[in-house]
Amino acid sequence: MSVMRMGYVHIRVTDVEAAKKHYTRTMGMQVVAEGDGTAYLKCWDEYDHHSVVLEEGGVGLVKLGYKVETPEDLATYEKRAQKFGASVSRMGKGENLAVGDGVRIMLPSEHVLELYNDIEYLGTETGTLNPDPWPRDGVGVSAPRLDHALLTADDVETTERFFQEVLGFQAVERAITDPADPMLIGTWLSCTNTPHDIAYVKGPNGKLHHFAYAMEDWNSILRAGDIFSMDDVPVDVGPTRHGITRGGTIYFFDPSGNRNEVFCGGYIVYPDFPTITWTADQLGKGIFYIQRELNERFTSVVT
Amino acid sequence: MSGRVTFVDHGVTVEARPGETILAAVCRTGYFYRYGCRRGGCGVCKALVVDGTVTHAAVVADSVLTPEEAARGLCLTCRAVPNGDIQLRLVDGDELRCVSPLLAGALNRALTKEIL
Numbered sequence: 001m002s003v004m005r006m007g008y009v010h011i012r013v014t015d016v017e018a019a020k021k022h023y024t025r026t027m028g029m030q031v032v033a034e035g036d037g038t039a040y041l042k043c044w045d046e047y048d049h050h051s052v053v054l055e056e057g058g059v060g061l062v063k064l065g066y067k068v069e070t071p072e073d074l075a076t077y078e079k080r081a082q083k084f085g086a087s088v089s090r091m092g093k094g095e096n097l098a099v100g101d102g103v104r105i106m107l108p109s110e111h112v113l114e115l116y117n118d119i120e121y122l123g124t125e126t127g128t129l130n131p132d133p134w135p136r137d138g139v140g141v142s143a144p145r146l147d148h149a150l151l152t153a154d155d156v157e158t159t160e161r162f163f164q165e166v167l168g169f170q171a172v173e174r175a176i177t178d179p180a181d182p183m184l185i186g187t188w189l190s191c192t193n194t195p196h197d198i199a200y201v202k203g204p205n206g207k208l209h210h211f212a213y214a215m216e217d218w219n220s221i222l223r224a225g226d227i228f229s230m231d232d233v234p235v236d237v238g239p240t241r242h243g244i245t246r247g248g249t250i251y252f253f254d255p256s257g258n259r260n261e262v263f264c265g266g267y268i269v270y271p272d273f274p275t276i277t278w279t280a281d282q283l284g285k286g287i288f289y290i291q292r293e294l295n296e297r298f299t300s301v302v303t
Numbered sequence: 304m305s306g307r308v309t310f311v312d313h314g315v316t317v318e319a320r321p322g323e324t325i326l327a328a329v330c331r332t333g334y335f336y337r338y339g340c341r342r343g344g345c346g347v348c349k350a351l352v353v354d355g356t357v358t359h360a361a362v363v364a365d366s367v368l369t370p371e372e373a374a375r376g377l378c379l380t381c382r383a384v385p386n387g388d389i390q391l392r393l394v395d396g397d398e399l400r401c402v403s404p405l406l407a408g409a410l411n412r413a414l415t416k417e418i419l
Binding site for chain 2: 012015059236253255257258259297
């Protein structure tokens with residue numbers, strides 16, 4: 001039993017055509033379905049139906065979907081979430097295009113999380129029989145897959161506890177104010193063997209800081225940066241390295257101002273991984289290891 | 304239509320090219336104030352139009368710039384294109400700063416002379 005990974009990010013965009021152009025021409029995703037001001041997209045190395053949903057009207061996060069290992073897991077997580085005190089409901093097959101039955105949870109951070117096991121299978125672009133390492137005609141950044149999301153929460157501690165106790169995530173890295181009088185201001189949680197499958201920093205409930213694409217290596221991060229210049233994509237920070245997760249990164253904005261990231265690297269997380277702690281006075285280094293300072297934009301802009 | 308954007312509290316005027324947003328004109332001419340995503344999503348670059356009008360060049364979400372704020376004359380400067388000359392006031396204690404004297408000097412000398 002487990003939550004396997006982040007499966008989809010459903011966001012609002014002010015202009016679905018402009019958003020589609022960004023997520024296809026710049027990021028290299030493929031539109032798999034669309035209609036009624038909504039578009040469904042996937043990356044080339046993803047095999048499930050979609051990983052990004054763009055819905056016209058507003059900005060910010062509608063909901064996140066995480067895929068669980070077995071259909072039976074749904075009932076278990078449903079019970080645990082109820083016991084925790086979260087508001088939980090069942091979602092029926094077809095409520096989300098191509099997605100089966102699931103459990104919808106209002107998180108302590110006031111974000112909507114959907115758990116599901118069944119989603120239509122489309123296959124990767126390179127296939128499963130003697131596959132090439134990457135698609136010959138990849139577009140733009142040609143991002144292989146989604147990786148994680150960073151959200152904001154007023155009460156990071158309770159949100160972290162929810163992910164640990166209800167969903168079985170482990171806290172891989174944590175940021176606290178002061179070791180003498182610690183308050184949790186950030187947490188990076190894993191349900192796979194990567195450094196984070198979801199993360200939270202202190203901020204307003206219900207908001208999206210960014211969602212990230214996993215890239216192969218540092219070279220592909222630099223190449224993505226070149227494409228952002230070619231396509232006039234506003235860059236927030238990078239290319240640089242995170243102290244937290246050790247990943248390489250560029251943060252940038254989609255045409256509605258939702259923040260995206262291209263991310264690479266990071267270490268392997270085993271179940272016995274000893275949690276890493278960062279103190280607030282070193283958080284600049286933790287977030288941007290090379291510059292060692294947080295810009296105001298990075299800390300204040302959420303959608 | 305091009306338009307001159309005058310920051311009333313700072314005595315600085317920059318000229319926006321036809322179709323150019325206020326923020327783009329400000330950055331191009333070597334100035335800086337607080338801004339975020341540059342795509343209308345965060346509302347960090349809000350400013351008050353005290354004279355003249357602007358047109359938002361893209362759809363702006365009501366959650367970012369509420370209809371009440373728009374009615375009061377606030378705009379998202381990353382999306383707002385001036386309709387001719389306008390007077391602008393930064394809000395929330397934000398300050399206009401010259402971050403590239405080289406650009407500001409080269410591009411604004413003629414304009415400043417003309418105004419003075």
